[in-house]
Amino acid sequence: MNGTHAGDIALLDAYSQAVVGGVEKASPSVVHIHVRGPGLGSESRGSGSGFIFTPDGFILTNSHVVRKASRLEVILIDGRRFPADLVGDDPDTDLAVVRAHESGLPAAALGDSDALRVGQLTIAIGNPLGFQCTVTTGVVSALGRSLRSQSGRLIDNVIQTDAALNPGNSGGPLVTSLGEVIGVNTAIILGAQGLCFSTPINTAKYVVPRLIRDGRIRRGWLGIGVQNMKVPPHAARVLGLRAEGGVLVISVEPGSPAERAGMRERDLIVELEGRAVSSIDDLHNALTGERIGIPVEVAVIRHSERIVLRIVPREPGDPMNN
Numbered sequence: 643m644n645g646t647h648a649g650d651i652a653l654l655d656a657y658s659q660a661v662v663g664g665v666e667k668a669s670p671s672v673v674h675i676h677v678r679g680p681g682l683g684s685e686s687r688g689s690g691s692g693f694i695f696t697p698d699g700f701i702l703t704n705s706h707v708v709r710k711a712s713r714l715e716v717i718l719i720d721g722r723r724f725p726a727d728l729v730g731d732d733p734d735t736d737l738a739v740v741r742a743h744e745s746g747l748p749a750a751a752l753g754d755s756d757a758l759r760v761g762q763l764t765i766a767i768g769n770p771l772g773f774q775c776t777v778t779t780g781v782v783s784a785l786g787r788s789l790r791s792q793s794g795r796l797i798d799n800v801i802q803t804d805a806a807l808n809p810g811n812s813g814g815p816l817v818t819s820l821g822e823v824i825g826v827n828t829a830i831i832l833g834a835q836g837l838c839f840s841t842p843i844n845t846a847k848y849v850v851p852r853l854i855r856d857g858r859i860r861r862g863w864l865g866i867g868v869q870n871m872k873v874p875p876h877a878a879r880v881l882g883l884r885a886e887g888g889v890l891v892i893s894v895e896p897g898s899p900a901e902r903a904g905m906r907e908r909d910l911i912v913e914l915e916g917r918a919v920s921s922i923d924d925l926h927n928a929l930t931g932e933r934i935g936i937p938v939e940v941a942v943i944r945h946s947e948r949i950v951l952r953i954v955p956r957e958p959g960d961p962m963n964n
Contacts, residue, residue: 657763660819661779664765667821669719670748671695672814674772675703675726675740679712691768691814692716692740693750693823699724699742700854702846703813704828705731708738716742717772730853734861734958735797735841736828739853750815753822755801755842756921758782763819764803766827766838768811780805780838786869786922788892789828789839798868799922800839801825807838816840844923860931862938862955864905865898866891870921871910881912881943885920888912888943903953906944913941929955 677688688711692703701716708714714726724742731738762782767775784802801816807827816825816838825840852859871890878886889911894901911919914928915938933955940951 660763661765661777664817664819664821665767665775665777668693668750668765668815668817668823669767669775669777671750672719672767672769672775673701673742674717674769675701675707675813676715676717676772677708677711677713679710689770689772689810690812691770691810691827693767693815694742694747695749695752695823695850697745697747697749699726699744699747700729700850701726701740701742702826702850703738703740704826705733705736705738706828707813708740709733714740716740717769718747719769719775730857732849732853732859734859735845735849737826737841737846737849737853739850750817751820751822752843752847753818753820753824755824755844756923758785758801758824760785764801764805764824764838765817765819766803766805766807766811766814766840767817768808768814768827770808770810776808776811778805778807778811778838783837787839788867788869797841797845798926799842799845799870801842803838803840805838845926848923848927860934860957861926862929862931862933863898863958864900864929864953864955865895866900866905867893868911868922868925873910881946881948883912883943884918885912887920889919889922889925891942899953899956903940903951905940905942905951905953909942909944909949911940911942912948913939915939931957 671694690707692701716726717723726740726742729739766778780803787800789797789800815823827840868889872887891909937954
């Protein structure tokens, strides 16, 4: 009995050490974001969390935290306060970049969300009050989920964990035991208490440079809901695929470019303009603003048959989508 008890304590200590180590590495970069703006009422204020990702003050957070702000202030866990500006935001992924004009700030290390595995330890960190971090832990409970953002667009490849998330922690990082950020936590799901949904950091790596450059994201929109799908090596060879995976269509919106081109649910997208599509990120990266209004050839596998569809991507909200 004593030996078993000692083993349990040792195991708990190992778990605790993993969590403490991850928090110590990531928490200095986590900030409280104080928001005031006309969209929130003349005297009312909002708040959320975020994290510094460059030493010169670029901060990643949720779009819904800062979108209507006319004035921003960020507060570090050491008590320092800085005015900040909204650089750009993307409601479709619920991501935004703000900047505090200060140098030498503690920046978080960014990980690789594509390397996540179901069951992996995750740590959600927030700064809801401005003077200390709050921490919840859990495991990755699902990958590849789709989540509808406040703009109405589906955020694909969302990370779901059972690390509880409070609204004040929205915009904070989801990190590994190494302290590497693998997601941006979002609390836009009503009735999802006890769960944490995060936009993958690899999605943020695509979005952030464009927000810094342009302040917004232009995308080619097909009007489909998708998820990643692995293809067994022998099946990939038989089907002549260039990668052992593709993007499975799980929904097609009525009147969308995809529906007009004849795309169907359960189609497996494997190529776009002759380039292999093995993941949702591949598809997003291919559907740049330059593709809008220009026909593209999309290869799909349907009932073991390869079909090429000609689709004209549109921009979300384009009247021609209706």
